[in-house]
Amino acid sequence: MSEGACERRCFPSISRSPLKEQKMVNLNEGSKTSNKSLDRKHWILQQRRSLPIASVERRLVDEVRKNDTIIIVGETGSGKTTQLPQYLFNAGFCRDGKVIGITQPRRVAAVTVAKRVAEECDVQLGQKVGYAIRFEDATSTSTRIKYMTDGLLLREALLDPILSRYSVIIVDEAHERTVHTDVLLGLLKKVQDARLKQHKLDKPYINNVVKFDNECHSSNMKFAPLKLIIMSASLDAKGFSEYFCGAKAVYVQGRQYPVDILYTYHPEPDYVDATLITIFQIHLDDGPGDILAFLTGQEEIELVDMLVHERLKQLPECSRNILTVPIYSSLPSEQQMNVFRPTPSNFRKVILATNIAETSVTIPGVKYVIDPGVVKSRYYNPVTGMESLIIMPISKAQALQRSGRAGREGPGKCFRLYPESEFWKLIDSTVPEIKRCSLSNVVLQLKALGFDDIIGFDFMDKPTRSAIKQSLQELYLLGALTDDCKLSDPVGIQMARFPLDPIYSKALILSGEFKCLEEMLIVVAMLSVESIFYSPREKLEESVVIIYEMALLYFSPPVIFYYKARSAWKKFSSPDGDHLTLVTIFRAAVEYREKIRSATNKEKAIDKSLSRWCRDNFINNRSLKHALDVHSQIKVYLEQMDMSLSSCGDDVLQFRRCLTASFFLNAAEKQPDGSYRVKANGQNVQIHPSSVLFRTKPECIIFTELIQTNQIYVRNISRAWMPELSQYYDVES
């Protein structure tokens, strides 16, 4: 055990705001015969009035009237997301049937906030207040306040380039700087310019920036200027203000309790151990309240979980009242829900979380936060086109976000497992995603929106030139761009319509020619979701445990852990590779679902049976459902494009030909030592052991995933069809 973690000093609280205790109306109080819905309405009204933003309603509306763009910096709990759209609606911003659009980076936020606002407005969800996210549209012609994901608004812009339905667009959580948010900000700036120009000239809308081929706008319509509101929780509005030509920034106070920040004296060499020590230190020395510890991933969470229980045994009986609850995104949702269960009396809950608990999930009852100051983050190398996950220091903004989680319900404490001097060395805010991911999709979208000069596009943070060039090149090789770098017709235009990775879109288009669209659609849907295979590490059945313990003597543990799952998957596996294996799984699932459907028409019962089928076959239920959704969504697009769902039936060669033609950039050939060499760039790679071709090792393969962990692996592999491949590469390359 390191000693450093025990010595701490206290620094003044960094996040505090004047706090007035709000008198809450208890719904359970009072006469039971009284009208409950009236009580609820009264309670909601009181809640709304007590929000910090309520006192500045008039000022905010005035600012929006006076300025076309404003930045609102609102701390957590200010009420900006739910209240501002209502203020603007009441102030007449939805006249002439115009809509106020509010974008969110996450689906769940769009849905929950819309539900809340519909209740506050006392309307049915989908009427005046609605939401739209992928696969779900809860809006109607009467919707005036529309919550949506930022990615969905980008898609809308493809059909309506000047977003003519909207009078106001509010970009919420802009500080998170997702790719979608960043592209949207650039687009909205242009839309604003275009609408303003048209408005001033009082002429039909014409411009050379935004494509304009949608028939509903070719009439002589006049558009009012677009009001743009950027909402951010970060204290630094300067970046946004500069980007929007000096737009005014307005601060709205939040409602957050003070959080004491504690640092270590010395850097901790082992943050996992330091986390463990801190958990026990809080448990033994501090008052009641749950602990939230941020860790980097599933493996680390499982390790700490185990170590906590091991060390608990060393404590006296009366101090063993700790309950650990892990949470990370790939955990099945029923298990995720455990964090919301009330802690049994006399127990202290210790939540072991990834950064899912930073923004996506708000856990009640947290009084103590442990922040080791690291995060697992995706790193993309544009030169090799490879992505890897690395553990790296967090940013100051992230550290603030984490400590804020301790002050949601009362004063809290945050233990930063690093010295204060280290805090000041952290970067101010996380590098925007657009600077660390593949840009192929972004470039394709921008081209489809009519922006031809990608390098000159007005990004808030410009991606590197090399990343843009690499994407342009990839899109050119896929046939989406012409020799002069314009979107090709029809391939490029079609590709941009699909909500898929460009390379998958291309595969779909090609598979029409190869008469195996049905199969490719399944492959693309299955590849577009998280891993379809689920291999639990725990909950081994007793009989298995005995075998496991015996077998431990002979094999390494992973072999046994996955034995059962492996044997379940065996019946799906195809000798031609992982792609046809995925097709078999998908079809088996659909067949099973239809069988159940013929017995019952209750959707819930069908869902339940399907999850049981998934569990029996070690398939990830959530991923499979997602793949089914993607499949039906893309099918609609294909029908709209008059592409018929042709199947190659048993003609596997035809499918391999198509796969090879689609993914020729991802071809690799076997080397004498059993490793593979990527034909396009000479990179040396290994077949991932999860592949059905791991042992077979064919001469030439096509892969659809390249990842770097301890080694450079390719995953999702099929046998290439050599004659097809020779069309793209010289025979001796």
Place this chain on the structure above:
DNA sequence: GAGCACTGC
């Protein structure tokens, strides 16, 4: 013979 931060269309 191995490993999965978090989102999104």
